[in-house]
Amino acid sequence: MKKLIAIFLLTSFHVNSEMVLNDPVIGKKAPEFSLNNEFDKKISLLDFAGKYVILEWTNHECPYVKRHYDEKNMQTTQKFAKERDFIWLSIISSAPGKQGFIDTSTANALMKQRNSHEDHMLFDEKGVVGRLYGAKTTPHMFIIDPEGYLIYKGGIDDIGGGAKFFRTNLKLANNYINSAIESIVNKQNIVSDVTIPYGCSVKY
């Protein structure tokens, strides 16, 4: 009977995770996932056990994402992370036909064109991983530590959404990811480990 209940709970939870957004908790294990990358190769979070992993939810047509890439803000952050041996995964959760949905060749072209430094660009067209992580916006950022625990979730910086974003100098913003990386490298605690993400909605 106990087993039955457990199975029931597990399955109902599973169904749930497909329907609604989860909200992963800081200090707990980050959800596992495996997705195909821009070369159609299966990539899973476990591949990077022992390294810090940064997840970036993205949608290249979203004006917020566009601006972060057009002004090289995202590339600079990616470079900063890579130089410190962090893994950077860009995840696209746009559903087929929705804004930001792309195929592998477009992904390769995009990475070349904007000269970005992500290790992999991952396709989550069913939105399963996006829902598991509660990805709401593009960009929406997460950091996972070498043991697989979630240590940061939130925005790329403190500017916030709205029209104001497009008039604010990105270089003057407090880049939460850069500060988190610095804290990790200096073996300090991340001061802001939960921040409010902003940007376009993820096009599930």
Place this chain on the structure above:
Amino acid sequence: MRLPNHLTFLFVIFLGCLQSSEIDIGHAKLSLIKDHSSFIPGTSINVGLKIEMDEGWHTYWKNPGDSGGPIEISWDLPDGFSASDIQWPTPERIPYPPLMTYGYEDFVIFPFVLSIPDNYEDDSFSLNVDLLVCADVCIPESGIIIDNLENTQSDDDIYLWLQKIPKEVIDSYAYLENQSLFLDVTFDQIIKDIYFFPDKGSFLNFPDKNEFNNDLNKITIQTFLNDPLKQNIQGVLKINNIGYLVDTTIETEIISSSSLEITFLIALIFAFIGGLILNLMPCVFPVISLKVLSFVSMGGDSHDKIRKHAYAFSAGVLFTFLTFAVSIILLKQAGYLIGWGYQLQSPAVVGFLSLLMVFLALVLITENSIGDSLTKLGNIQNNNDSYLSSLFTGILAVVVASPCTAPFMGAALGYAFLQPANETIPVFISLSAGFSFPYVLLAIFPDLIAKLPKPGKWMKSLKEFFAFPMLATAIWLLWVFALQTSVNTTLILLIGWLLLGLNFWSFLNLQNKLIKIFIFIISIMGVTLPSLSISDNAVNEINQSLIPESNQPNQNYTSWYPGIENDLQEKNTAYFINFTAAWCITCQTNELTAFSKKTFKNYIVENNITYIKADWTNRNDQISEALLSYKRSGVPLYVYWKPGLEEPQILPEILNDTILLGAIK
């Protein structure tokens, strides 16, 4: 690296036509309108920014929900004119499952109040608008409206949108339970539809609908709150399509559970028993033993003298406990969250106590009585045969007792901290009565002393021996101090120990008063000067160590965070929470005798029990609140829950591996 600052995707449409007040910015048309009142100098008038969007497009409320962002406007008004901030009309829910956004679909008017000066020459203005216009995709657009204020068109629509601005504050009561925010409001009509739009900056989830109970005109809205530190909640409550303002503080609901409930009478009894047992706790024992020894040595003395000593001691105990009680009540009223042992969260107190311990050790190993030494050191002429010394011993015993929690005390003090002052004080009185009970007994029946072992040479050796537990306590306090501060600050404390020893020696053994005073002044300077310069740094370092070490997953425990209990209960995972502090000697003893044992470690691994630590060494209001929720005011507190248990189980304060395993099996 350097890039031009212009934004390529921003469509700035500039209309040169001065007289046209409507501009088209792509998916929306913007215009400025006013109400029907005349444009009279010295008055004010309602104006509105009218936004006509393409069908199916929307723009956002001040809190956009999961994505997007609010409109931004800036006025360039002629001299004397001024405009209010945007008055936000009650928004609508615009769901994009699984996301939720808040805003206005197809059409919106943002009203402002425009003040007109008594006289003006120029009424030309420009209004800069940046906004996001979104369907399933978002486009940031902007436009500038340039016109003359008097020319602004009157438009009936503005009245409709003025009505949509929430003005009435609804009476509400908000509280947190199981990480959900409950909002109780009283409303005297039938509720067909209700939804709470929280203001920006709250870590609330934005659900597609709010659960509510329509019972006795009392509505309970349940929504998930991510931020346990949030103190108050603001937003708009939309009932039957009308918006009401909500602005209220969040009450932290104490988890009420019958198994933890105790009454006033039980609290008094527990306090008495706890106080009695406190005599035997490791931090108090050496001090108490001294008192006992001094009673033993009074074997032949008059009953009157024994009685007076016992009363003096009890008075000291009572005085100190009451001082604690009063300071706790005052701090509570000042809004501080504190608990038993809170004073040890201050490095200054810990440092002082360690110096006191060193001092006592010196006294024990060199002199016969603390009172004698004190009077000698302080040159106090004392004919009262040091009743003062008994009083001091009483005070001292309670001061050194603060790191210890005896069994029964936890529950009683927890009760006392939660109650109003008129119940807090009696609990503390009962505690001091329990603590001094053995001595009061001696006072009533002085003949009992004859039953104690006969005084002899063994007493001197024992007394000297007690210097070593004292020094051990001092070392332990030094360790706590080092955890709370830094290496440099700890060094200053150690120099303090050294200078204390030097002064002790000089005052007792040197004849020349001038040299004594000189050494004393030099010592004071030697300690105070560096501590003044270092205090700021020390505080910073304390703040850093306040951050839980949750980022070290290879530790064998999980760091506590608010709400972890509910998270684990939802997952049906058994858990054990160890509320502890470095300065809590009972906690440290339990670490040794129970938690570090292999049997316990293996058991929790085998049975998949999550082992959680909540470290209260430094001030941490979240942990204080959690302790209060278990009706405790201090550490240690051990909480165990496994699937099937209705309420978490509270374990005894003093543990060994057998008790521990027995309890959780």
